[in-house]
Amino acid sequence: MTRKSEDAGRSTIRDVAARAGVSASTVSRVLGGVYPVSTATRTRVMRAVREMDYVADARAKAVAGVGTPTLAFVLEDITGPSFAHMAYGVEREATRLGHLCLVCGTEGDVEHELEFVEMMRAQRAAAVILVGGTADTPEYRERTRRVADSLASVGSRLVLCGRPPLGPGAPVTVVEYDNEGGAYALVAHVLAQGHRRVLFLGGKPDHTTAQGRERGYLAAHRARGLDPDPVLLRHGDFTRDSGHRLMREALEEGLEFTAVVAATDMVAAGALTALHEAGIDVPGDVSLAGYDDIPFARDLHPALTTVHVPYEELGRLAVRTALGRTPETPDEHLLLGTHVVVRGSVAPPAS
Template sequence: MSQRVTVKDVAVAAGVSPATVSRVMAGDYPVSAATRARVQRAVRELDYVANAQARALKGAGSGMVAFVMEDVTGPSFAYVAKGVEQQATAMGRLCLICTTHGDPARELAVVEAMREQRADAVILVGSGFLDDDYRQRMIHFAHGLDKAGSRLVLCGRPALGDDVPTTVVEYDNEGGAYAMTSHLLSQGHRKIVYLGNVQENHTTSRDRIKGFTRAHEAFGVPLDPALIVPGVYSQAFGYAGAKRLLAAGVEHTAIFAATDMVAAGVLLALREAGVRVPQDVSVVGYDDIPLAVNVVPALTTVRIPTEELGRTAVRLALSPDEPQHVVLGTHIVVRESVAPVVGR
């Protein structure tokens, strides 16, 4: 294996001192144009790569933004990632994508690794976990990143506390669920099934079920616990959950799928069973991913500003003088999958 090129090799090739090479690489010290050109030519010819740990010791950032998400195949995650990558590029940063597979221990390990690599920002997207051990460790990492000149960004999840140095970019998750449930109730629906994750230690799930419950309370409609069907955010779960509802003969006039992917599975199961949407059963989703306009019928859903979440997360993390906690709005997108109960 060939020997690694060092800063001393570049210095010899350029006819300058190693300190001058470091100054040119860091870009934080005045160097003549001719000297800079010689060093840059030597760097190219020798294919020199600066050592990340050495740069960290000198106080230079990595020029990298880390984006941490549960699953690269999740459509809503993909659009947040698109916004992150676009804004990072616009602000002269590279974007590194990491996945956690829903494992809180892995998420914590990734944050620690990115702190060691001196990422300019570490952006966590999607639901967080509410158990105390996880929360305390995340607070510890937030302070550690801050001391290292980096920033922990919570994207689509709530803040860790007013005294914790983080950038928080939320969306009105509970409000979106409340608005969608209110829309169904206003159409005369009183037996609405909720299909999706309902874990109390999962921030996204907690807020959506809170919005669903609060809308029932506001309309004075009792909520039947039997109509809340827990499961994961996947098309397969939506399909299986709808199949079970039909087989059990559970009386309902509408299904609120916790994500658009869950809704896609529901629509497939209903279509196979000969149940018409929206004539027999109304179906709604959450996220407004591109799939929502391609299913039949086109899905009424809650729109999350996914790309804006990603862009805002990067912009605020790299602009410390701007407000570091914002909440973006959600709204209903009415399409063809809901009909009034009256007249059925």
């Protein structure tokens, strides 16, 4: 029966005080570190703390107003490489700034998203970061604006990350990257190689990220006085399987095209495999480009020409701007740039 086994369970600050023969306030002050405490007392208290392996309950501290602040991160699916990189940036920056980091997955379900936000409001999270595109309907704006207000009313801040702003007046921080601009540059590059029938493998038609990239695709055509054939616009989602399926269908239909631009690298990866399966050479017969520049893009064969998006930086920026603000700070709207990364998957058309 060692002395040690007397830790009958969670011990409170008063238990520690009793053992050290002082009051709870003194223990609190010793642990706090600033208030003057005599060396003898401090030693006794610290010994008791050590012997009991005491750690103050962070929740109680939070109630008293001195807790570790928390920040919440709500996304669709952390499994997607771009989301994972944003999550990485968010988490790194949050812990750098001494915040805890809560993560919630919504599976893309708006109801879940609302539930999570409400929970985070109850948690009094310093900031709630909503990540990823969504359907930009009037209801969305209305709803999200209410969410922003109710978060603001408990002192926490809503951040929209890669998601459309709500118009003026909502207490919101927006951090976006330029989907349209990136797609424009990418498609311009493809067109400059001489391609004229460029298949676009997009995402859900009402998804803002997908829409932005699609707009870039169209704009790049128009800038050259071209008007792309509507049958070249395909819609799916942002998964590898979607790219694979869409590509296979297009091939089976006998659709004519000399280049493919996918809405994400994942989609491009699936499409590439479908092309390979059909015995089509890339970029000899067909060129292919992606979007996101995930690490794997280099390892596809041929290496994928794509648009680099600074996802990690995006995440870092989201938390930095959200946390480093005073009530007077004007609402910010940041737009990060992207750039085309030219690799081997785009070449001039065959003939």
